Amino acid sequence: MKKAMIVGVLVLGLAAAARAAGVEVKSAQQVQDNLDVVWTLIAGILVFTMQAGFALVETGFTRAKNAANIMMKNLMDFSAGSLGFWLVGAALMFGADACGLFGKSGFMMDVFQEGPGCWNWTMMIFQTMFAATAATIVSGCVAERIEFKSYLIYSVLVSAIVYPVSGHWAWGSLMGEGSEGWLSALGFHDFAGSTVVHSVGGWIGLAGAIMLGPRIGKYRHDGKANPIPGHSLVLGTLGVFLLWIGWFGFNPGSYTQGIGDVSRVAMTTNLAACAATVSALATAWMIMGKPDLTMALNGSLAGLVAITAPCDIVTPGASIVIGLIAGVLVVLSVFFWDKVHVDDPVGAVSVHLVNGIWGTIACGLFAAEKVLGIGEANTGLFYGGGFHTTFVQLIGIVAVGAWAFLAGLAIFFALKKAGILRVNAKTELKGLDVTEHGQDAYAGFQFFSNT
Amino acid sequence: MKLIIAYIQPERLNAVKQALYAREVYKMSVSNALGCGQQKGYQHMYRGAIEEVTLLKKVRLAIAVNDEFVQKTVEGIVEGARTGEIGDGKIFVLPMDDCIRIRTGERGPEAVG
Numbered sequence: 283m284k285k286a287m288i289v290g291v292l293v294l295g296l297a298a299a300a301r302a303a304g305v306e307v308k309s310a311q312q313v314q315d316n317l318d319v320v321w322t323l324i325a326g327i328l329v330f331t332m333q334a335g336f337a338l339v340e341t342g343f344t345r346a347k348n349a350a351n352i353m354m355k356n357l358m359d360f361s362a363g364s365l366g367f368w369l370v371g372a373a374l375m376f377g378a379d380a381c382g383l384f385g386k387s388g389f390m391m392d393v394f395q396e397g398p399g400c401w402n403w404t405m406m407i408f409q410t411m412f413a414a415t416a417a418t419i420v421s422g423c424v425a426e427r428i429e430f431k432s433y434l435i436y437s438v439l440v441s442a443i444v445y446p447v448s449g450h451w452a453w454g455s456l457m458g459e460g461s462e463g464w465l466s467a468l469g470f471h472d473f474a475g476s477t478v479v480h481s482v483g484g485w486i487g488l489a490g491a492i493m494l495g496p497r498i499g500k501y502r503h504d505g506k507a508n509p510i511p512g513h514s515l516v517l518g519t520l521g522v523f524l525l526w527i528g529w530f531g532f533n534p535g536s537y538t539q540g541i542g543d544v545s546r547v548a549m550t551t552n553l554a555a556c557a558a559t560v561s562a563l564a565t566a567w568m569i570m571g572k573p574d575l576t577m578a579l580n581g582s583l584a585g586l587v588a589i590t591a592p593c594d595i596v597t598p599g600a601s602i603v604i605g606l607i608a609g610v611l612v613v614l615s616v617f618f619w620d621k622v623h624v625d626d627p628v629g630a631v632s633v634h635l636v637n638g639i640w641g642t643i644a645c646g647l648f649a650a651e652k653v654l655g656i657g658e659a660n661t662g663l664f665y666g667g668g669f670h671t672t673f674v675q676l677i678g679i680v681a682v683g684a685w686a687f688l689a690g691l692a693i694f695f696a697l698k699k700a701g702i703l704r705v706n707a708k709t710e711l712k713g714l715d716v717t718e719h720g721q722d723a724y725a726g727f728q729f730f731s732n733t
Numbered sequence: 734m735k736l737i738i739a740y741i742q743p744e745r746l747n748a749v750k751q752a753l754y755a756r757e758v759y760k761m762s763v764s765n766a767l768g769c770g771q772q773k774g775y776q777h778m779y780r781g782a783i784e785e786v787t788l789l790k791k792v793r794l795a796i797a798v799n800d801e802f803v804q805k806t807v808e809g810i811v812e813g814a815r816t817g818e819i820g821d822g823k824i825f826v827l828p829m830d831d832c833i834r835i836r837t838g839e840r841g842p843e844a845v846g
Contacts, residue, residue, distance in 0.1 A: 345805030499747060708816070720778060728765045728790055 317540030319404045325535020326404075327569065328528050329411035333360050335525030336418045339583075340425055341723075342518025343576065343628040345510065347713025348426045349723030355430070359417045359437035366442030366489055367413040372406060373452065375413075375446035376457040382464030384447050385454060394457070395461025405457065406536065412479055415532075416445040419483025419688075422628035425492040427497050429705050430718050432697045436490075442690045447684045452478050458537075469680040471649070471671070473547075474590030476641035479679055482686040489690030493697075494704050496625030498711060507620040510627070513729070515575055522579045526555060529586045533593045543594070543656070548591045550601035557605030558612070559617035560584025564612040576629075577613050583633045584612035588641035591646055600648040600664075607644075608637045642679050646672025670684070734829040734846055735803050739812040740768060740796040741822040746792050749813030756805040758796065760846065768792040772819050791822065797832055799842045 337356035341349045368391055377385025377393065387393055394402040417440040424433070452472050455462035470479050502508055512518055532550040534544035562581020566574040588608035589601055596604065615632035624631065650665045653658025661667035697703040704710075709717040717721060741749060741753065746763065769786040774787035798806050807824055814819050834844040 637800070708744070711747075713744075 295509030301384075314540065315401070318538060319401065320534060321540040322404045322408050322538045322717040325531035325538075325637075326411045328531025328535065329408070329415065329659075330528070332411075332415055332528030332532065334526050335521045335523075335528055336415075336421065338517045338521025338524065339579070340422045340521075340628050342514040342516065342521060343422070343512035344373060344425050345713070346513040346724055346727075346729045347658060347715055348731070349715065350719055350721055351430065351714035352421070352425055353723065354719060355421050355433050355437075355641065358434060359421060359441075360414045362434060362438050363414045364410050366438040367410050367446070371413055371446040372409065373446075374443065374698045375409070376454060376461055377619075377626040379450075379454060379461045379463065382451070382462070382467065384463075385461055402457070405669040408535065408538065409456075412475060413441045413445050413449075416479045416483040416486075417441045419480065419630055419634050420487040420490055422630035423626045424494055425486030425627045426714065427494055427704055427710055428490070429648060429702050430714070432702050433696065436693050439693055440486060442481075442487065444686060444693075448482055448685050449478050449683065452678065457589075457710045459591065465678050465681065468677065468685070469671070469674050470644045471675065472591045472642060472678065473645075476587060476638045477682050479638075480587045480590060480634040481638030481642070481679070481682060484631050484633075484638055484689035485683055485686035486693075487626070488631045489627050489687055490694050491624050491631065492693065493694035494625075496623060497627070498707060500625045501623060503733060505623075512576070512627075516580060518576065522582050524584065529555070529590075530646045533590055536666045537594070547593045548656070549598055550596055551589050553598050553599040554589030554593075554605030554608065555582050555585040556584060557602040558588065558609035561606040561609030562613050563609075565610050569613070569617075577616070580612050580616065580629045580633055581609040584608040584701045586633055586636040591641040592645040595645065595654070595662075596648045596649055597650050597653055600644075600650065604648065608640055611636055611640055625653045635682060639679050639683075642675050643672065646675040659716050734832060734842060735797060735798055735800065735825060736793070736829040737794070737796045737803070737806050737810075737826040738778045738827065739810045739814070739822060739824040740766060740791045741788055741794065741810070742816075742820060743792045744817045745814040745821075746818070749794070749810055752813035753796075753806065755806075758798070758802060758806050758809060761794055761796045764793050764795075766791045770820065770823070797829060797845050799845050 333356060337353055340356065341352045344352060370389060372391050372394065373388040374384045377387040380386040384581050391406055417437045420440065437647035451463035452470055453466065458527060497510065500508055529551055530548055534547045537544050537547065557580045559578055560638050562575055562584065563578040566577035585608045587607040588604050592604065612632045615636045616629050619626055619631055628714060647663045649662030649671055650660050651669060652660045653665065659667065661671040662670060663672050705714065767793050768788055769787055774785065774789060777784045777786045794810065796806055804825060807826070810824055831840060832844040833840050
């Protein structure tokens with residue numbers, strides 16, 4: 283009784299305060315608008331958590347002598363990338379459409395100043411977090427050997443140009459009909475960015491890993507891969523948990539509406555991640571004979587990436603199937619890239635590229651709009667929707683892949699020609715912390731540098 | 734029988750190991766060490782303040798060898814560790830009175846193996 287009274291007084295007090303501040307609730311629509319703003323903003327902040335997750339995963343999966351360098355890179359790709367997205371990226375992605383290929387207005391976000399309840403700012407801060415995510419994925423693939431200058435240059439280019447252009451193709455229409463790109467006009471579905479964000483990051487990362495070449499000591503004389511163990515699986519695991527938390531903003535937040543469906547998407551997101559963790563663990567255990575923590579962690583992320591595109595149009599059951607397949611794919615993919623001498627220290631290509639592709643295809647296979655009560659008919663192949671959706675998804679995968687991979691190759695090739703792509707052998711062996719930054723991540727500790 | 738002790742740069746360890754393997758020297762013990770030589774350390778800037786770093790990070794190798802392996806071992810360490818710059822390190826060759834393999838109780842050159 284006492285509690286109820288306190289709550290009552292609080293509510294009355296808040297209402298009085300709101301009135302005093304000139305905020306008057308006019309209609310249910312206005313409440314909904316504000317709810318959309320609040321949820322989307324909170325989701326954007328959750329997506330920001332993923333930056334912390336990426337920083338920890340990458341640091342944990344690499345050697346102690348490069349830890350400060352990797353932290354610095356994650357800090358800078360977000361900071362420099364956000365500025366680049368504000369300056370150019372948002373305009374290329376959400377500006378008025380030019381030939382379906384890119385946006386041509388809104389540089390420095392100047393056209394986004396209007397809108398009900400400053401809705402556009404909510405979208406812009408949310409989208410900034412996504413742009414930064416695409417850039418930071420690359421960091422893992424190029425870790426422990428890229429020169430810091432080069433890293434700064436490409437992360438600005440990715441956030442300002444590469445990601446926004448392909449992003450426009452699929453997502454331009456999020457800011458209004460006038461900015462629709464050619465892929466979404468075809469009916470391409472990528473709800474939260476398996477292709478738009480993760481595959482783009484993965485393709486650029488693959489280009490980076492190829493142009494850089496493997497780390498010293500990664501391959502023996504007979505061509506077999508050496509393990510280069512990460513220095514802290516504790517940090518790596520914490521990073522995966524943070525990413526997982528962040529994904530509850532990434533996927534459910536992509537509704538950008540405070541509505542009930544967000545919870546269903548949270549459910550499909552979580553189920554896919556859990557299923558992929560289990561199947562990655564099982565696959566690794568069967569092949570290598572031991573339950574390998576790093577593979578299970580890659581599995582969690584693989585499931586999250588795979589469910590990102592289809593999370594809003596698949597049933598919880600289908601999300602488990604998508605996750606199970608993602609977990610197997612990621613482990614086999616890690617072995618594959620090792621075999622073909624693409625040195626990807628944290629498995630980012632396997633997680634983000636391979637499973638970004640898988641998740642995007644899965645939209646075409648498992649889409650069940652009618653079953654979920656959100657559409658007139660099921661468009662997924664397995665639900666009687668025919669091949670059309672899958673075909674459109676494949677077009678999107680190939681087109682975005684070609685753009686991101688070629689743009690990535692071009693950027694890294696130019697940096698290589700400029701002679702600033704890779705650090706010299708001595709720097710790489712000593713570690714980038716002391717040589718590039720003049721500081722140790724773990725001052726006072728001495729580590730064996732056996733690789 | 735000699736005991737060879739060498740101080741090298743940490744990042745040269747792998748190269749030294751490979752050079753020794755190529756000469757069929759497989760046994761060694763390796764530990765981290767701090768030390769300084771002629772250069773007397775270096776100055777280092779941290780958040781704008783200058784720090785005197787007098788002890789540098791090194792790796793210490795200790796290898797017990799029979800006489801016919803002394804030259805090979807020294808060559809291997811030099812090949813792997815030499816860069817030509819100050820701080821490449823030093824090798825000490827010490828006489829060794831005896832060696833006992835704990836498991837079998839073997840002594841002398843046999844125990845060195």
